Amino acid sequence: MTTPHHRTTTASKARLAGVCLAVWATLALSACSVLQPKASTPPSFYALEYSGPAASAQTARAPLASAPTLIISPVRAASGFDSQRIIYLREPHKLEYFAHSEWIDTPARMLGPLMVASIEQTGAFRAVVMTPGSAGGDLRLDTEIVRLQQNFQTQPSSVHFTLRVYLVEEKTRKVVAWRAFDAQVPASSDGPRAGVVAANRAVQTVLEELSQFLLQKPQ
Numbered sequence: 001m002t003t004p005h006h007r008t009t010t011a012s013k014a015r016l017a018g019v020c021l022a023v024w025a026t027l028a029l030s031a032c033s034v035l036q037p038k039a040s041t042p043p044s045f046y047a048l049e050y051s052g053p054a055a056s057a058q059t060a061r062a063p064l065a066s067a068p069t070l071i072i073s074p075v076r077a078a079s080g081f082d083s084q085r086i087i088y089l090r091e092p093h094k095l096e097y098f099a100h101s102e103w104i105d106t107p108a109r110m111l112g113p114l115m116v117a118s119i120e121q122t123g124a125f126r127a128v129v130m131t132p133g134s135a136g137g138d139l140r141l142d143t144e145i146v147r148l149q150q151n152f153q154t155q156p157s158s159v160h161f162t163l164r165v166y167l168v169e170e171k172t173r174k175v176v177a178w179r180a181f182d183a184q185v186p187a188s189s190d191g192p193r194a195g196v197v198a199a200n201r202a203v204q205t206v207l208e209e210l211s212q213f214l215l216q217k218p219q
Contacts, residue, residue, distance in 0.1 A: 041100050042100075043100050043102050045101075045104040046086070046101065046102070047105075048103070048199065050117050050118055050203075050204065050207060051200075052121070053208060053211075065126065068138035069139070070124075070128045070129070070137060070138070070141060070214075071137035071141070071170070072129065072140075073142045075108040075109070075111045075144070076108060076144045077145040078144065078145060080095045081108075081146075082108060083106060084105060085103075086101050086103060087148065087149040088152055089151050089153060092153070095149070101192035107145055108145055111145065112130050116129075116130050118208070118211050119211055122214060139170060140170050141165060141166070144163070144164045144165075145163055146163065146164055148161050148162075150192075156189075159195055160183075160202070161202035161203060161206055162181065162183075163181045163210070164179075164180045164181075165178060165179055165180075165210060167217060177213070177217055181209050183203075185202045185205070
């Protein structure tokens with residue numbers, strides 16, 4: 001015969017077991033949520049583009065048959081600027097990059113075709129060819145990105161782009177002209193998207209100056 005005290009004890013044990021099971025399940029779910037990787041924010045990708053010469057610039061001219069051929073070497077980049085990371089500065093000499101914003105390709109690889117398109121507009125060369133090999137030409141253009149960075153040390157922030165170029169006579173390997181082009185363009189805000197817009201404007205400015213520089217090349 002089951003006494004009331006025995007029935008009460010059995011019911012209490014059952015309730016306690018249920019509570020323990022619920023606590024265990026909660027802890028197990030919490031552990032799983034901690035161990036599972038958190039969903040990361042997908043990166044945004046941006047490009048450098050060439051929008052053509054300014055409205056005030058002359059329209060594209062047909063090259064003369066006697067014009068030289070220009071070979072453009074693959075663009076090089078200084079250390080720290082040779083990746084797809086979008087670089088910024090908050091203090092001198094310290095390069096940082098945005099965690100969730102990147103270039104679609106390295107600035108050096110994006111810049112090469114843009115230079116070809118810009119220089120072709122001048123009509124100063126019979127052909128403008130970008131090649132990694134030893135294709136023949138009259139002149140060769142060697143270029144290096146010295147910096148492409150958003151500077152937060154000033155307000156508003158600005159993008160600083162510097163491109164160093166050397167014009168080389170292929171036959172003699174002599175440097176006939178060189179120059180460092182520098183552009184600083186304010187950003188409309190401090191985010192990476194505004195920095196990319198400013199970077200494209202800076203690149204556009206440098207490409208136009210480079211084209212004018214090559215138009216005045218030594219004959």
